[in-house]
Amino acid sequence: MEKMVIKDSGYKLEKAKILRTKQLTDKEKFFEIALGNGQPLDHEPGQFIMISLLGIGEVPISVASSPSGRDSFDVCVRAVGKVTNALHKLKAGDEIGIRGPYGKGFPTRELQGNDLLIIAGGLGLAPLRSLIHYVLDNRRDFGKVHILLGCKQPKELLFGDELEEWNQRADLYYACTVDRADPDWAGNVGLITTLIPGVDIEPARTFAAVVGPPVMYNFVIKELLSKGIPERQILLSFERNMKCGNGKCGRCQIQNLYCCQDGPVFHYEKIKNLSEAM
Ligand SMILES: Cc1cc2nc3c(=O)[nH]c(=O)nc-3n(C[C@H](O)[C@H](O)[C@H](O)COP(=O)(O)OP(=O)(O)OC[C@H]3O[C@@H](n4cnc5c(N)ncnc54)[C@H](O)[C@@H]3O)c2cc1C
Ligand code: FES
The missing domain is CATH 2.40.30.10 (Translation factors)
Incomplete structure (x- = not known):
């Protein structure tokens, strides 16, 4: 560990x-x-x-x-x-x-040497942009990198210039989808889960990092497990209402976990049985 x-x-x-x-x-x-x-x-x-x-x-x-x-x-x-x-x-x-x-962020040292499947829904791209930039800054330390993005409509896409750069890079796989297209949109249409079956991964050496709206998690996790990614290699970030941010007030508590201190990033295997979390 x-x-x-x-x-x-x-x-x-x-x-x-x-x-x-x-x-x-x-x-x-x-x-x-x-x-x-x-x-x-x-x-x-x-x-x-x-x-x-x-x-x-x-x-x-x-x-x-x-x-x-x-x-x-x-x-x-x-x-x-x-x-x-x-x-x-x-x-x-x-x-x-x-x-x-x-809080606890993504375990970057644990991720080193492995392939990454990064899945961002909507504003979930904000914390994942930190991970993506870190991985690109240290590209040789990581294996294959897949980035999947989804949002409701094209006008909600964040960091458009960067998305275009990622799309052009030969050293990562990038795909993006929207729930509802507009007349100018020529890309994928559908929920983010529809992008997962098409990604070519070696599950045993792939870590998934997932951040998005709460409604996304159950569906995405189901797809990741069906691809064969082990539970301990699925990382999720939870945004609970918080007050102190550092383990003092209990506002963010789910059973015995404080999201602000034990998370916001968790290994799925540690929280899968918390009904309030999932
Ligand atoms: C670990 C963590 C990371 C976050 N990262 C980001 C980020 O990068 N960018 C960003 O825009 N937001 C982020 N948020 C959400 C952000 O903290 C809330 O949107 C913010 O606290 C709302 O405060 P407000 O005073 O503007 O709204 P308020 O007037 O307090 O509330 C407006 C609405 O937002 C809801 N709300 C309040 N707090 C939260 C919360 N924590 N999560 C979800 N809904 C909430 C309220 O229930 C209410 O419906 C994060 C939250 C957490 C816990
Ligand atoms: S926000 Fe106060 S304990 Fe987590």
């Missing part, structure tokens, strides 16, 4: 500055952020941070960039409520508060 270093800065709030923003879709906005102390965030792909807006509140948000070689980091935020809407109004130069990184 690999050892993973998880940086836990408790409740310490760091000042941070927004360096750049980009509206990705109607609802999702990209932010490049740097800590005020000039240090890198020092996160693992799949970990999250708490973003704090003074007088408004705090929200858990996944880090969407690779930890390799940068002092700044990225997040992608969907405007759904009080804090995320306020965040969307901020621009380059504005200050925010950051706690973390928190």
Whole structure:
């Protein structure tokens, strides 16, 4: 079993500055952020941070960039409520508060030397983008890499330029589907599960990393198991409502697990019997 270093800065709030923003879709906005102390965030792909807006509140948000070689980091935020809407109004130069990184991310050392099947539904691409960039930064450490993406409509696709780059790369397999096409869409139409049977994998050496809306998990897991991928090689990320983000308040608890600390990334074999999780 690999050892993973998880940086836990408790409740310490760091000042941070927004360096750049980009509206990705109607609802999702990209932010490049740097800590005020000039240090890198020092996160693992799949970990999250708490973003704090003074007088408004705090929200858990996944880090969407690779930890390799940068002092700044990225997040992608969907405007759904009080804090995320306020965040969307901020621009380059504005200050925010950051706690973390928190939680267990993807076990990158366990993944090394193996093939990867990365499956992102909708906003699930945000934490998986961190893993994908990390894998591409360290491409020789991994075997075959397959990326499957799905979202409801073409206009909801995140990071369109990058998707095109991944599509062009010879060293990875990329496929994308939408539930409902528009007149300009020439790609696949159907649920993300329809992409899985067509992927050519060696199950014994393939790890699947899956993040998406809750409704997606049961169907995707069924397909992965029917491809022969062992349960311990299926990794899932769970986004439960959170408050403290670091194992103190119990808000994210499912039976004996704290999603913020024991997750958000879990091996399927460890959580498959938790009815509230699946
Ligand atoms: C580990 C983790 C990683 C996350 N990563 C991202 C990310 O990368 N990008 C992103 O946009 N969002 C992410 N989220 C979801 C994000 O934290 C919520 O959307 C946010 O907390 C909503 O806060 P608000 O004040 O804007 O909305 P509120 O006014 O609090 O609520 C608006 C609506 O969102 C629902 N909601 C609140 N919290 C959550 C939650 N944690 N998950 C799902 N629904 C929620 C509420 O029930 C309500 O219906 C993540 C959540 C977790 C737990
Ligand atoms: S959010 Fe407080 S214990 Fe997990």
